Amino acid sequence: MTARSDTICALASGGLPAGVAVIRVSGPGSFEVVSKMVGSLPEPRLAGLRTIRTTSGEFLDRGLVLIFPAPNSFTGEDCVELHLHGGRAVVNAALRSLAGFNGIRLAEAGEFSRRAFENGKMDLVEVEGLADLLSAETEMQRRLAGEQANGHLSAVYDEWREKLVFVRAMLEAELDFSDEGDIPGSVSDRIWADVEDLKLQVDRAIGNLRAGEIIRDGFKVALAGLPNAGKSSLMNALAQRDVAIVTPVAGTTRDVVRCELDIDGYKFELSDTAGLRDTDDVVEQEGIRRAFRTINDADLVLHLIDLSEQPKAQPIDFDRPTLCIGTKSDLASNLVPSSACAFHVSSASGEGLETLRLRLLDAVRSHTQVESLAIPSRLRHAERLRLASRHLASALEGSFLPLEIRAEELRLASVELARVTGRIDTETLLGKIFSEFCVGK
Numbered sequence: 001m002t003a004r005s006d007t008i009c010a011l012a013s014g015g016l017p018a019g020v021a022v023i024r025v026s027g028p029g030s031f032e033v034v035s036k037m038v039g040s041l042p043e044p045r046l047a048g049l050r051t052i053r054t055t056s057g058e059f060l061d062r063g064l065v066l067i068f069p070a071p072n073s074f075t076g077e078d079c080v081e082l083h084l085h086g087g088r089a090v091v092n093a094a095l096r097s098l099a100g101f102n103g104i105r106l107a108e109a110g111e112f113s114r115r116a117f118e119n120g121k122m123d124l125v126e127v128e129g130l131a132d133l134l135s136a137e138t139e140m141q142r143r144l145a146g147e148q149a150n151g152h153l154s155a156v157y158d159e160w161r162e163k164l165v166f167v168r169a170m171l172e173a174e175l176d177f178s179d180e181g182d183i184p185g186s187v188s189d190r191i192w193a194d195v196e197d198l199k200l201q202v203d204r205a206i207g208n209l210r211a212g213e214i215i216r217d218g219f220k221v222a223l224a225g226l227p228n229a230g231k232s233s234l235m236n237a238l239a240q241r242d243v244a245i246v247t248p249v250a251g252t253t254r255d256v257v258r259c260e261l262d263i264d265g266y267k268f269e270l271s272d273t274a275g276l277r278d279t280d281d282v283v284e285q286e287g288i289r290r291a292f293r294t295i296n297d298a299d300l301v302l303h304l305i306d307l308s309e310q311p312k313a314q315p316i317d318f319d320r321p322t323l324c325i326g327t328k329s330d331l332a333s334n335l336v337p338s339s340a341c342a343f344h345v346s347s348a349s350g351e352g353l354e355t356l357r358l359r360l361l362d363a364v365r366s367h368t369q370v371e372s373l374a375i376p377s378r379l380r381h382a383e384r385l386r387l388a389s390r391h392l393a394s395a396l397e398g399s400f401l402p403l404e405i406r407a408e409e410l411r412l413a414s415v416e417l418a419r420v421t422g423r424i425d426t427e428t429l430l431g432k433i434f435s436e437f438c439v440g441k
């Protein structure tokens with residue numbers, strides 16, 4: 001694609017101060033500019049210790065310099081890395097000096113990755129995977145993002161596209177044959193069986209979107225029940241910190257309070273909600289409205305029932321998968337356990353919390369059972385795959401249609417697949433995807 005004439009620089013490593021800070025420079029002017037600051041450049045891809053000087057020749061720092069000549073670099077352009085002492089003033093002075101030269105400027109967010117994409121170093125799916133990898137906090141998020149960043153998911157999409165190319169070539173051949181009135185039926189059967197198989201695989205990937213989303217964005221769990229059921233206390237106990245206000249006053253929680261949990265590498269998004277009851281208090285009414293909105297959006301509702309209040313508490317029928325849990329078991333030791341409850345917990349004593357964690361883990365696992373983690377985790381992919389699947393269906397169903405039209409449907413399907421990896425038609429998408437990055441990536 002387009003070769004860039006300008007050179008960019010930015011801090012590529014994390015927050016300052018730090019032991020080491022890495023400044024990345026990319027573009028045709030990289031080597032010339034950096035050599036003005038460090039003198040002779042080291043051999044490609046070998047670290048060299050250098051004194052780094054400002055534009056006016058003053059001492060700035062002593063650090064490592066690495067050069068990566070195009071195209072063997074992250075961006076595909078000439079690149080340099082400066083490994084400096086990670087002080088704020090050191091880094092600022094280095095960036096100021098770099099940007100002080102002609103033809104070089106500070107990079108915008110995601111600009112290095114964008115260049116890598118434009119130079120064919122990564123496709124869009126890999127770029128998204130890299131963004132996810134940088135923001136991954138749990139082990140499963142890291143593994144999912146890894147599959148995407150290292151090209152495994154792209155390979156799946158590319159394989160489908162190649163299969164379509166092959167099938168279309170076979171069809172072309174058949175079209176030529178048919179001019180001669182000689183259509184080998186067996187070839188035709190093979191082709192459509194392959195397309196059918198391909199459609200199954202695409203549909204399976206679409207079906208895996210929710211699993212991918214759950215791993216990437218978290219499994220949504222809502223805490224629900226009557227006022228004072230112990231919802232906020234349980235959230236605090238699970239989070240092991242004071243997230244939500246707990247008081248003996250029924251109707252304490254109004255806004256939805258959220259926190260994230262990491263259970264065995266899976267991300268959970270836990271939402272504490274207002275106690276559900278009839279009320280004239282307009283603030284509480286709004287809280288309850290928000291509670292239902294959260295409940296209706298949850299992957300799992302934990303319906304808490306205060307065991308010490310039995311039998312006042314009746315199970316509520318939520319329209320979502322629900323786990324009924326008895327609370328305050330420390331107060332209720334002499335009560336008959338409610339049959340509606342799967343098990344009991346006490347936020348005060350910690351009883352049942354481990355059981356609850358295991359049940360949450362079971363739930364997330366049953367929602368994310370996939371053979372491989374090379375699955376879509378973004379709606380963008382699923383939308384394209386759905387369109388591709390629809391074209392495949394049209395091609396398969398249209399056995400009464402002229403072959404040319406069925407071949408055209410196959411072509412449209414492969415266009416949709418190409419759009420996922422960004423091989424065509426991406427301009428409008430790019431801004432959105434690269435803006436997810438921080439500066440320096």
Ligand SMILES: Nc1nc2c(ncn2[C@@H]2O[C@H](COP(=O)(O)OP(=O)(O)OP(=O)(O)O)[C@@H](O)[C@H]2O)c(=O)[nH]1
Pocket residue numbers: 226227228229230231232233234245246247248249250251252253254273274275276327328329330331345346347348349
């Ligand atoms: N003994 C005991 N008390 C508990 C337990 N869990 C909660 N409580 C008490 O029950 C009262 C209500 O607890 P909350 O956590 O505020 O209940 P909630 O369901 O969030 O209440 P609302 O937000 O008002 O709907 C507080 O006084 C808590 O200290 C428990 O496991 N054991």
Ligand SMILES: [K+]
Pocket residue numbers: 227228246247248249250251252253
């Ligand atoms: K309360």
Ligand SMILES: [Mg+2]
Pocket residue numbers: 231232233244245246252253272273275
């Ligand atoms: Mg509460």
